[in-house]
Amino acid sequence: MTGEPIIHRFPRRHEGAFVNAYLVETDSGVVAIDGLLTVSESRAMRAGLEELRKPLLAVLLTHSHPDHYGGLTELVAGDDVPIIAPQGVIDTIARDDEAKEQILRPMFRDEWVSKRTFPNTPIRDGESLTFDNADFRVIDLGPSESPYDSPWVLGRDERTVFLGDQIYGRKHCFLADGFHERWLENIELLRDRFPGDAVFHVGHGGPASPADWDWQRSYIETFLDAVGRADWSNPDTARAAVVAEMKRFLSTDDLQFLMELSIEPVAAELGLLHASV
Numbered sequence: 001m002t003g004e005p006i007i008h009r010f011p012r013r014h015e016g017a018f019v020n021a022y023l024v025e026t027d028s029g030v031v032a033i034d035g036l037l038t039v040s041e042s043r044a045m046r047a048g049l050e051e052l053r054k055p056l057l058a059v060l061l062t063h064s065h066p067d068h069y070g071g072l073t074e075l076v077a078g079d080d081v082p083i084i085a086p087q088g089v090i091d092t093i094a095r096d097d098e099a100k101e102q103i104l105r106p107m108f109r110d111e112w113v114s115k116r117t118f119p120n121t122p123i124r125d126g127e128s129l130t131f132d133n134a135d136f137r138v139i140d141l142g143p144s145e146s147p148y149d150s151p152w153v154l155g156r157d158e159r160t161v162f163l164g165d166q167i168y169g170r171k172h173c174f175l176a177d178g179f180h181e182r183w184l185e186n187i188e189l190l191r192d193r194f195p196g197d198a199v200f201h202v203g204h205g206g207p208a209s210p211a212d213w214d215w216q217r218s219y220i221e222t223f224l225d226a227v228g229r230a231d232w233s234n235p236d237t238a239r240a241a242v243v244a245e246m247k248r249f250l251s252t253d254d255l256q257f258l259m260e261l262s263i264e265p266v267a268a269e270l271g272l273l274h275a276s277v
């Protein structure tokens, strides 16, 4: 019997989760969307896969950030499956992984796996893949929230989208890679593409909907304004002012550290922060 693919979200406990990944259960197999970050959560996702008693067919990656590929080793667990992404995502992960190791090892210790698994199968913009009753089409966005982003659309009606981090589900956002202009352009590119009742399965929080494009744009613009208006003659004060402003915009602490990690890089990119500080 053929039905709609079933979407399973991980970690199963959504409250307080850092990052999401998904298993899409088809008639006879399972397709994973991203792989979480930590050893323990990706191992729990693997256990969730095994409970379904269907083989893992492929992994599809939504972008190049380590909180979405770091768990691939535990998730794939030696299965010989394609891990699929545009070439730009594949190249970015290979290029940046050593730098991510330097940042993430002290933060996550043994929870950041020592032997990472990288995507191994490129796909071109607009190409689609069919696994039984599930069709996935990739959108090659290029730089956006990360240095290379690639949402996946499930189904020809385009009502189900694995959007990666193009929209955060009302959590603080990471802007340190400096592609916010492209991110804003991509928001306008994607805004009218999907039907009004589309469901966006996102990397952090969610699910989101097309109504959330406006919120995401406001978050990015508020952050850029806050960095631009801060008094960078005193970097500590400037930084505190940006944090305070963003907490007024969004009162949650969720992923606040990602926003805080973004302040100096964006100030430097805007030419506000000089080498002397």
Ligand SMILES: [Zn+2]
Binding pocket: 019, 065, 067, 068, 165, 203, 204
């Ligand atoms: Zn993320």
